[in-house]
Amino acid sequence: MRFLGYLIRRIVGIAAVMIGVSVITFAISHVIPTDPAAAALGDHATDEQIAAFRAEYRLDRPLVEQYVTYATGILHGDLGRSIRTRRAVVDDLVDSFPATLELSFTALLVAMLVGVPAGVWSALYRGRPPDLIVRLLALAGGSIPVFWLGLIVIGLGYYQLGWFPGGGRIDTFVQPPPPRTGLYVVDSVIAGDLDALRSSLLHLVLPALTLGYFSTAVIARMTRSSMLEVLGQDYMRTARAKGLRERVIVVRHALRNALIPTVTIIGLTFGSLLSGAVLTETIFSWPGLGRYATASAVSLDFPAVLGVTLLAAVVYPLANLVVDVAYYWLDPRIQHG
Amino acid sequence: MSYRRLPILFIVALFIAAACTQPPPPTGATGASATPQATGGAASTLVYYADVSDLISLDPAVAYEFSGILLVHNAYETLVKFEGADLANIKPSLATSWDTKDAGATWDITFKLKSGVKFASGNALTADDVVYSLQRVIKLNKSPAFLFTDIAALKAESIKATDASTVVVSMPKTASAQGFLSILTFTVGGIVDSKEVKTHETGADSGSGWLLDHSAGSGPYSIDHWTKNSEVLLKANANYGGTKPALSGVLVKHVPESTNQQFALEKGDADVARNLSPQQVAALQGKTGITTTQGNSLLLVYIGMNSTAKPLDNVNVREALRTAIDYDGIIKDLLKGNAKKVQGIVPVGLSGANESAPFQADVAKAKALLAQAGQTAITLELLVPTGPAPGGVAWADLASKLQADWAKIGVTVNIKQTAQADLLTTYRAQKGQLVMILWGPDFPDPDANVGPFTDYAAKSIAYRNAWDDKTIAAKGRDAALITDVTKRTAAYKEITEYVLHNGPYAVLYQPTELFGLRSNVKGFAWNPMGWLDFASITK
Numbered sequence: 001m002r003f004l005g006y007l008i009r010r011i012v013g014i015a016a017v018m019i020g021v022s023v024i025t026f027a028i029s030h031v032i033p034t035d036p037a038a039a040a041l042g043d044h045a046t047d048e049q050i051a052a053f054r055a056e057y058r059l060d061r062p063l064v065e066q067y068v069t070y071a072t073g074i075l076h077g078d079l080g081r082s083i084r085t086r087r088a089v090v091d092d093l094v095d096s097f098p099a100t101l102e103l104s105f106t107a108l109l110v111a112m113l114v115g116v117p118a119g120v121w122s123a124l125y126r127g128r129p130p131d132l133i134v135r136l137l138a139l140a141g142g143s144i145p146v147f148w149l150g151l152i153v154i155g156l157g158y159y160q161l162g163w164f165p166g167g168g169r170i171d172t173f174v175q176p177p178p179p180r181t182g183l184y185v186v187d188s189v190i191a192g193d194l195d196a197l198r199s200s201l202l203h204l205v206l207p208a209l210t211l212g213y214f215s216t217a218v219i220a221r222m223t224r225s226s227m228l229e230v231l232g233q234d235y236m237r238t239a240r241a242k243g244l245r246e247r248v249i250v251v252r253h254a255l256r257n258a259l260i261p262t263v264t265i266i267g268l269t270f271g272s273l274l275s276g277a278v279l280t281e282t283i284f285s286w287p288g289l290g291r292y293a294t295a296s297a298v299s300l301d302f303p304a305v306l307g308v309t310l311l312a313a314v315v316y317p318l319a320n321l322v323v324d325v326a327y328y329w330l331d332p333r334i335q336h337g
Numbered sequence: 338m339s340y341r342r343l344p345i346l347f348i349v350a351l352f353i354a355a356a357c358t359q360p361p362p363p364t365g366a367t368g369a370s371a372t373p374q375a376t377g378g379a380a381s382t383l384v385y386y387a388d389v390s391d392l393i394s395l396d397p398a399v400a401y402e403f404s405g406i407l408l409v410h411n412a413y414e415t416l417v418k419f420e421g422a423d424l425a426n427i428k429p430s431l432a433t434s435w436d437t438k439d440a441g442a443t444w445d446i447t448f449k450l451k452s453g454v455k456f457a458s459g460n461a462l463t464a465d466d467v468v469y470s471l472q473r474v475i476k477l478n479k480s481p482a483f484l485f486t487d488i489a490a491l492k493a494e495s496i497k498a499t500d501a502s503t504v505v506v507s508m509p510k511t512a513s514a515q516g517f518l519s520i521l522t523f524t525v526g527g528i529v530d531s532k533e534v535k536t537h538e539t540g541a542d543s544g545s546g547w548l549l550d551h552s553a554g555s556g557p558y559s560i561d562h563w564t565k566n567s568e569v570l571l572k573a574n575a576n577y578g579g580t581k582p583a584l585s586g587v588l589v590k591h592v593p594e595s596t597n598q599q600f601a602l603e604k605g606d607a608d609v610a611r612n613l614s615p616q617q618v619a620a621l622q623g624k625t626g627i628t629t630t631q632g633n634s635l636l637l638v639y640i641g642m643n644s645t646a647k648p649l650d651n652v653n654v655r656e657a658l659r660t661a662i663d664y665d666g667i668i669k670d671l672l673k674g675n676a677k678k679v680q681g682i683v684p685v686g687l688s689g690a691n692e693s694a695p696f697q698a699d700v701a702k703a704k705a706l707l708a709q710a711g712q713t714a715i716t717l718e719l720l721v722p723t724g725p726a727p728g729g730v731a732w733a734d735l736a737s738k739l740q741a742d743w744a745k746i747g748v749t750v751n752i753k754q755t756a757q758a759d760l761l762t763t764y765r766a767q768k769g770q771l772v773m774i775l776w777g778p779d780f781p782d783p784d785a786n787v788g789p790f791t792d793y794a795a796k797s798i799a800y801r802n803a804w805d806d807k808t809i810a811a812k813g814r815d816a817a818l819i820t821d822v823t824k825r826t827a828a829y830k831e832i833t834e835y836v837l838h839n840g841p842y843a844v845l846y847q848p849t850e851l852f853g854l855r856s857n858v859k860g861f862a863w864n865p866m867g868w869l870d871f872a873s874i875t876k
Contacts, residue, residue: 038765039758044779046483047796085565086393095565151596159600166606167597168567172588173379176564285592287566295390300758 003328010324014317021313022074022306026067029302039300040083057083057303070306079310080303084296089307092292097311098182099169100281100288104273106204107212112266115216119223119262120255123231134220141217146276150210150283157206164206167285171199207284211276215269222265226258233257260330267323271316382586383858383874386598387611389569389591395560396548397527398473401480403867406524408569408589410868413527413554416448416467416504417518422633422864424781425688425822427518431462431528431555432504437514437820443507444514450502456530457552457559457574464498469531471496471506473543481525484780489517513817515825519782523866529553557582557872567591571871582872583860602627602853608876609861610853615673615729618851625856631675632850632863635684635781636727638676640719640739641764641772642841645803648712649770652839657706658771659843661746663698667738668846671730676846681833682790684847686865688822689783689829693837703746716749719771720764722757727775728848735845736773764801772801773845781866783829784817791836802841809835 037053038045045053054060058069073080079089122134158166169184170176177187177196185204188197230236231254239249277290289308296304389404400409416432429435432448454462472493474482485491490512497505508517520526529544530553537547544553552560557579558571571587590607592598598610599617603624613621618629642649642658649655659680668676681691707713721736736752743750750771755763757774764772776798778785789797791813793805809832816828836842854861860873 034756034758035762036758038762039756043761043774043776044797046487049483084393092565154597154600159604162604166600166604167592167594168590172384172568172590172606173382283594283597285590285594285597287564287591291566291593300756 007321010317010321014314014321017317018310018313022071022310023067025306025309026070027063029305030063030066034300036083036300036302074310079307082296082301082304082307084299084301084304089303092304093289093307093311094182096287096289096292099286100274100277100290102169102183102185103204103207103211103281103286103288104270104277106208107273107276108215108266108270110208110212111215111219111269114212115219116223116255116259116262118216119220120227120250120258122220122224123227124250126228131224134224138217138220141213142221144213146210146214146279147283149213150207150280153206153210154283165199165203166206167203167283169200169203169287170196171203174199176200207280207286210284211273211280214276215266215273218265218269219262223258223262226261227254230254230258256330260327263323263326263330267320270319271312274312274315381584382588383584383608383871383876384606385587385589385609385611386592386601386607387589387609388593388595389589390593392563392569392591394479394545394549395552395563395569396479396545397470397524397529397554398477398481398543399479399545399549400524404589406866407868408560408571409524409527409552410556410866411558411571411587411871412552412556412560412574413524413529414454414556415523415526415528416521417526418522419781419864419866421862422686424519424635424686424865427522431467435518440507443509444512446506446508446514446517447499448504448506450504452502454555454578455576456533456555457576458530458533459576460530460532462528462530462555463501464504465501466531467504467528468496468498469534470528471526473529473534474525477543477545479545481523484520484523484525488512488780488785489520491517510818513782513784515820515822516780516782516784516817519785520780523780524868527554527556530555557870558587561586577872580872583875584871587871599853602855605855608855608858613851613853614725615675615851618675618853619673621853628854628856628858630852630854630861630863632852632869633677633686633865634727634777634848634850634867635686635865636775636777636848637679637682637684637786638726638728638735638773638775638845638848639682640843640845641769641774641798641802642843643767643770643772643802644841645767646717646770648710648715649717649841651710651712653706653710654712654715655841655843656838657703657710657746658743658748659696660699660706661703661742661748662696662739662843662845663742664694664845665697667735671734671738672728672846672848675851676728676848679847680837680844682836682840682842682844683783683786683829683833684778684865687778687781687783687786689787689816689826689833691830691833691837693834695837696843698742700745707746707748714747714749716751717770719750719752719773720760720769721752721754721773722760723754724757726848728846729851732773739773767801767803769801782817784813787813787816787829787832790840790842791832799841804841806839809839 037050041049041053058066082089082092085092118134122131125131154166157164174195177184177191177193180187180190184200188200239253277288278294281288281290282294293308391402392404393402394400394405395408397409397413400406414431416430417427418430420428431451433451434449436447438445450464456462474485475493490509495507499505533553534544537544539546550563557574557577559574561570561572563569568591569589573582573585595612595614595617598612601607602610621627621629642655644650664678668678677685678694679685680694680696683690719736721732726732726735733754740750740752763769788795791799792810793799812832816825816832819825819828850863858876860875863869
């Protein structure tokens with residue numbers, strides 16, 4: 001019951017964050033000096049067209065009134081109409097979010113499956129070549145810009161070697177699975193379509209590696225340092241003294257305790273995955289939220305930018321909530337209260 | 338607690354299962370299609386890689402963006418058309434003939450329709466469809482509607498069917514009949530299947546919700562699907578009355594990064610790459626399996642000079658600035674030859690274009706002009722947009738080149754770079770000094786440039802540069818109304834020649850478009866209006 005109360009308080013907190021985020025982004029997007037009407041209508045528009053546009057998007061109303069209208073809309077599930085695509089922002093988000101979710105989850109999965117073992121391995125071989133290799137790769141992962149990495153990865157994996165497709169979510173001549181969740185991998189499994197599954201998995205490889213590299217590096221470094229800390233503890237010596245197998249010592253006794261800071265980092269990197277998706281999606285022609293955000297920002301499509309920001313404002317605290325719940329699972333001594 | 342690992346095991350199992358089902362296909366082979374879509378697979382589908390982030394609607398009454406125009410053009414037919422790249426002579430299409438009569442207060446244009454034309458649905462095309470389509474544009478009042486309502490001064494009741502194969506359009510004599518015919522060649526004049534569209538009307542939307550991503554035309558292709566942010570597939574229209582398209586499908590893939598387009602072209606995954614830079618095109622020269630080609634555009638990149646900002650109010654100062662610019666250097670070095678040297682206000686390709694290009698980096702003459710104007714040291718601000726200019730050079734690089742050219746005649750220019758939207762806001766408010774920007778005509782007629790560039794009252798380019806020359810504005814308005822083509826062209830020649838030396842503009846160049854193609858792609862002919870006929874392409 002105490003846990004349930006905690007959950008409710010967190011969800012109320014998320015709502016408060018959303019109100020704050022909506023006020024701030026709304027204010028920022030409306031005080032920038034650029035006129036969205038000029039951006040949307042371009043060179044040929046007449047003064048009358050600009051005035052009509054400003055009236056349609058209520059840009060001629062006082063800022064507070066604009067916000068109240070907008071906030072009321074949110075409560076009714078209406079995020080306004082995109083200036084660029086002329087569609088309801090909610091529809092645009094529903095179209096593009098699953099692609100980003102699929103890519104981000106795959107990237108996170110890659111980061112966990114590679115980052116945690118690499119960190120453990122590095123800690124076990126502290127100061128020796130495997131450790132140096134992991135630390136070097138982790139350093140690179142933290143410092144290479146995503147767009148540059150993306151071009152290198154495409155150049156190698158697609159252009160030079162031809163092992164993986166060069167962009168998009170599925171082969172040009174493979175029919176996408178009927179949409180259920182919007183995640184191509186899941187939908188292909190539901191439809192039992194192996195061609196679509198294989199194609200969508202292959203299409204995930206390069207962008208997920210690109211997007212996941214930074215998180216992999218961060219996770220590996222964090223796992224390494226917390227493993228080193230745990231490995232020096234007294235109970236490790238006890239475990240060894242009582243003759244447990246090394247595998248059991250490392251996985252059961254060391255890793256589980258070392259994972260708590262790593263889980264925190266995983267939650268935080270999920271946020272960086274969303275922002276990394278902006279560049280990765282453009283490079284890999286990935287029809288997701290990141291590319292939608294880029295195109296919207298470039299054309300000063302403020303209803304769309306606000307919509308993306310609000311969605312991020314929900315996803316990010318939710319990821320953190322999942323992390324907090326995971327703590328509980330990893331270490332029952334942690335009490336949420 | 339092994340159940341905790343179940344989700345991970347499941348996902349890993351998925352990867353393994355998928356990897357094991359079949360060996361990966363060779364990504365380089367276009368023939369390696371698995372389950373071909375509606376069009377019969379890769380061999381008979383043109384794969385066209387382009388940045389189509391501007392796509393808003395595929396409805397002819399709504400589309401007014403480059404990508405939309407390209408697709409709509411291939412799905413709909415118009416009453417009259419231009420053939421190939423010739424934008425001077427109007428030819429029959431759905432109308433076999435047309436006749437312009439002086440009806441006292443109005444021009445009445447009578448169109449006789451071709452018989453036996455069918456829409457993709459199988460419905461026969463009649464005068465009712467034409468009236469419905471043209472009235473629909475006015476009723477919906479979306480981006481391209483001003484071409485009908487402002488330029489041609491039409492109202493819904495101006496368009497009537499007198500019998501099943503005759504349509505009469507009455508327009509006020511203040512508007513240009515020739516200009517209206519040019520407008521009708523454009524996608525906004527696309528004729529929709531009224532029976533089909535009416536079944537999809539929702540409220541007062543005239544079916545625009547459905548036509549957003551469907552088509553109901555009589556063109557060589559129809560829209561199979563548009564997956565937002567990903568692709569549009571056109572498939573051949575079995576009921577098309579003209580020469581059947583060689584390829585049964587055209588797949589337009591949204592690929593924003595030009596590097597990806599280049600890679601995919603080289604690997605054979607793309608048949609056409611739309612957005613290559615001059616450097617990429619240079620790198621592709623001589624590669625096996627690839628050709629590159631150019632297409633004309635109707636854009637002009639120009640500098641507007643505010644004619645009330647001192648000392649730009651002096652005609653000799655403006656002439657000096659024009660004279661000092663190294664146009665050849667811009668085109669050869671910065672644009673790698675990817676542009677035409679055009680200095681008049683009507684682009685080459687339209688009737689009335691003035692090919693005279695008298696200016697080229699004459700420092701002595703420019704200095705003499707400044708001296709004549711009593712000016713020695715001038716400092717001006719040059720407003721420049723961010724990003725790339727048409728032709729593939731950064732606006733900022735163009736600006737630096739101009740700064741250097743003008744420094745040679747003692748003119749100091751401070752470059753101020755802003756987002757295009759900000760630049761336009763300043764420009765519209767007549768608050769710029771020197772403004773570098775581009776212009777493309779709204780319809781393929783010299784009036785679409787001469788009006789905005791000469792008529793202060795039109796509140797367009799002349800207004801933005803505070804250039805109020807009533808004589809030339811009146812001449813421009815008169816020229817538009819001339820029906821005799823030879824006389825009209827002569828009138829435009831006189832106007833453009835005057836603007837060349839007296840106007841507040843320095844036209845820098847007319848960019849060309851660059852394309853990368855697989856060598857087996859034949860029949861690719863870019864139209865300066867911003868489209869190509871997919872039906873004439875083979876591969």
